[in-house]
Amino acid sequence: MTMHEFFDMGGYGFYVWSCYAATAVVFIALFVMVKSQRSRLVKQLQRQYRQEKRATKEPELKASHNAAQV
Amino acid sequence: MNWQWFHRLSSPKWFYQISERWLPWVMGVSLVLMAAGIYQGLFNSVPDYQQGESVRIMYLHVPTAFASMMFYMVMAIAAAIGYIWRIKLAHMAAISAAPVGAAMTFLALFTGAFWGKPMWGTWWVWDARLTSELILLFLYLGFISLHQAFEDREVGDRAAGVLAMVGVVNIPIIHFSVEWWNTLHQGATISKFEKPSLDPSMLIALLLMIFAVILFCSAIMMYRMRNEVLSRENNKSWVKEVVLGKQIGKMK
């Protein structure tokens, strides 16, 4: 089997390779999407927890800071 | 009767921890099987005596079509369990299965069209299986859009649960009526699309790909579920530990 024969697929090359390419794209997209969703989520939660921590630790400080600004 | 296992099984924390251990294996086995299946399908199996090399599309079409139906059932059963017993984890499973199933339905349609073009001479044929697959895509899209339309996720869960149960009752009816409709209009369709007689080498490739695709979809579904768990349980202390622990690990 030569290289050309393999890619030609008995004349059906376009159809066969389009299918394999589309499947590869969708599978990779599913994986990438779920991973980026996760990193976005983790970042957002970290920000949220940091803000919560600040809010509970130093409410007085923050209040005075705000007052000074005003 | 001891129901402890049931509650443990439905605990998001338990799922998060167990999936962390399982996921590399599920994903790894899936990728190995997929590599083997693609090798077997492209290099090591014989072409069909009628369809020639185009039969190699089958190793993508059949697994994705199978997964699309299987994950609808998974989604609907999970949604029903979530609705009836009010289990949050089941709802998360349902909403995580939906996009994966919809993607598989899309692929089954895509590969079906690209297989149909050389075989039938046309991109789209109103064949019973393709039509059912198209309707399945509509059902998935309806489920996903309904869930997203609610601002309150828990309300969306319950609404989607009702829809999934209605859908499950309807699927056999829809399938049957599409089959009936297809036989009625048989004259219009070209039925020269016989099932290829399966050579053992083809069967091996097909089975490898079916298992690979199902495992891959399950892995993606589990990843999605883990994200859902983190985002919904965000005020639990264990989630805080997981998220912040990661940050500390990075800083070291």
Next chain:
Amino acid sequence: MLGKLLRRELLRHWRCRQDLINPLIFFLITVSLFPLAVTPDGAMLSRIGNGIIWVAALLAAMLSLESMYRDDFYDGTLELLMLQSGSPYSVVMAKIISHWLTTGLPLVIMSPLLAVMMQMEGDAIGALMLTLLIGTPVLSLIGSVGMGLTVGLRQGGVLLSLLVLPLYIPILIFGAGAVSRAAMGMDYSGQLAFMGAFLLGSISLVPFASVAAIKVSIR
């Protein structure tokens, strides 16, 4: 109880009569667009007329679902009825029956007029009316579940069609199929039997799903 609720529903529909006429006008306009878009050729129209009329009836029935729950949902009547009347199932059934009486039945009565416009013959017109008579209650029943789920949503209209239309497919296939068999002079009692089965099946199952759907929306 059912009688009282039904009278209330019908009275409510009677007070806004214009809303009742709109689906019928929609039905008429949709069907008359097809000869303009496809062909005024009589032979062609009589072949595709059954499908066109069925699809138009289906869309008209779906568009009129809004009137079923929306007003009662927004002024709180629906919640009150579901909680206080003691039998949420009769509330739902009264709404479905009145929806059919005010939309489905007029569509059935109007269908021969459109069938004549589509150059259909006597047998086919009879079959069309008969299938619509059995089929439109199923449309109202299934539609009530979709409407119950989307009633609280702002962009509910488009979503409703996405949810409900796939579920309408079996009834469309058998309804239009029966008419085309009748047009060819064949027996269509089998299709009618299936449609009757769909009707009985949905009458027995839909109220539960519908009540569950509304409970999700009003909580």
